Amino acid sequence: MARTLKDIASELNVSVSTVSRVVNNCDNVHPKTRKRVLGALKKYNYIPNQVARSLKKNYTETIGIIIPDISETFFAQIIKGIDEVLSNRNYSIILMDSNESPEKEEHYLKLMFQNRVDSLVLATVSKEHSALNMYISNNIPVVFIDNIPNLDYDIDCVIINNQKASIMAVNHLIGNGRKDIAIITGNPLETTGYERLEGYKRALRQNNIPVNSNLIKYGNYKEDTGYSCMKELIEHRAENPFNGVYIISEKMTYGAIKAIREHGLTIPEDIALVGFDIHDKSGLITPGITSICQPENDIGKIVAELIIKRLKEKAKSGKVSGIRQRIILDPILEVKVSSQPE
Amino acid sequence: MARTLKDIASELNVSVSTVSRVVNNCDNVHPKTRKRVLGALKKYNYIPNQVARSLKKNYTETIGIIIPDISETFFAQIIKGIDEVLSNRNYSIILMDSNESPEKEEHYLKLMFQNRVDSLVLATVSKEHSALNMYISNNIPVVFIDNIPNLDYDIDCVIINNQKASIMAVNHLIGNGRKDIAIITGNPLETTGYERLEGYKRALRQNNIPVNSNLIKYGNYKEDTGYSCMKELIEHRAENPFNGVYIISEKMTYGAIKAIREHGLTIPEDIALVGFDIHDKSGLITPGITSICQPENDIGKIVAELIIKRLKEKAKSGKVSGIRQRIILDPILEVKVSSQPE
């Protein structure tokens, strides 16, 4: 089985260049020659060696994705969106799952660079982003999703309007007659956690409801902290009563519901609840959970388009030029039963 | 910013070979030289070019994974398992999502080969596997998961004992007092669908219950067919009564539950139900769904270990030798409420 251009070339007594030109559909090769070569390519089932090609052309047609947890539907759907757009253009995706670990993330940043990905999509879990310097200084476009780090240079990112998400959630609860609304949020030092908390406060103020700091609990996005935060809230219910709660991550929402049930309280009668990123298309969870949702598929597609744009720029001018973009999408409020009036 | 071995070498007035030897930790380089080189590598933050390395060494330290749907927890968890093992060894994963399309799968098989992955993990959705020939004839180890194709040569695969899974499910229902048990299965021309159906029949026979072909429905693993199959079953309930059902995929289980609810029937009182691959760690679905579960994380790890083994063989003898393995794991029955006695 012939494997390389050289094999095909010597088989046909033509030069490697000619075969290469046929493979790449260049002009200036005689129709007759082209036909012969195409025949041989098919006969030997030739498939080009992308590794050699990449070395020569100085790009790999590969993009890297580093995310904290592929088993979260949110990230899986984003990847599907990216894949949809990129696979048509023969790009391949190298995927790494940092498992919420900053150390692993840093290791993967190096490994991705070593693989010379053309571009990187990053949902960071780290506070420290010096490893990104090699991407920046080598003109490799980076796109952030989900969480934006605090950097002193501009970056591309595709996120949702987190303040707006909270405002929608809180206004919805207020509209359904709840005034005492608790929040379980994330780390306020990260943009995601910060913005969602800010939106919550803004919505309360706009409705002339005082912000009660005892009703603000900080978790880490994972299920157990959702559980413990809700437990605390319930146990101090006498001093700090509340009849609505807004939880800013999928897993924390699950934990919180568990805690509410364990305390024998009912949703929405005792506590009206709005969650985040709840995917229950088949309506199996009862009561149905009202939730802020993100347009994952759109995010993925937009990320892919942005990357393509950046790579085109780079191909043209040699640099990633253009002003970096913060693309901010609108969240969606999916209303179900968990937030209904008493 | 120096980028290549050459840059570092000329900076220090040593040869490229010497720098390469330091990078790769070879012996026979003078401690003093090594120190100088290490200093420069650090100073310039050198990261080797995997593309060039791959071309020379004829392997890429890359493995390909093609699956039908990354948003299914089952596949996501397998990938996490593979990643856990492989990332320690500096392997990278190239992921492609065939989106249940045989055409896309075939395209991806070519693209993966073009990328010269060292090994391939495939959850196939196709009946046609000629595209695999290039892997076989080029000695690239392939591991099947989830579904085994009918090939005339031996293949490596890691799956669960599907007959046993069905036997566990059906015996459980019988033990809980159900005798008239329906099944919603997959395409019996695929091993997965076939084996799960066979197990169902065997379990009934072992319990001296006649197999009623009117209680066997064939879906395609997706939600809507679960729904329609269950609807059919319910509508012919007068002629073919049943009080238990076993459904062999996650999404079909959801669809079936939806249909049962729409008909005003209750689980488990009217119909006791055992599903498949239901991941509801937080117990949000009520009633809790009894389900056959697969040890995804183990599957992933075993797949990774198998690949490593094959690649070692290949490195030694130049061929993927050794007898191909069918590694068959035990399914797990997670008992919750949906299958309880009346």
Added chain:
DNA sequence: TATCTACATGCAAACGTTTTCAGTACCATA
């Protein structure tokens, strides 16, 4: 001191492509 060994280093080829450059052959035009 002469010889031998072991260590340290560099040279150059090779991996499979792409692409520039130069060259050849052919055809049309004047």
Added chain:
DNA sequence: TATGGTACTGAAAACGTTTGCATGTAGATA
């Protein structure tokens, strides 16, 4: 027939590594 242009082809360098081989040098031994 001479001239010019066009269409086609091939040689060779380059991409950034690894590695076999040759070479050189230093220390040890006789």
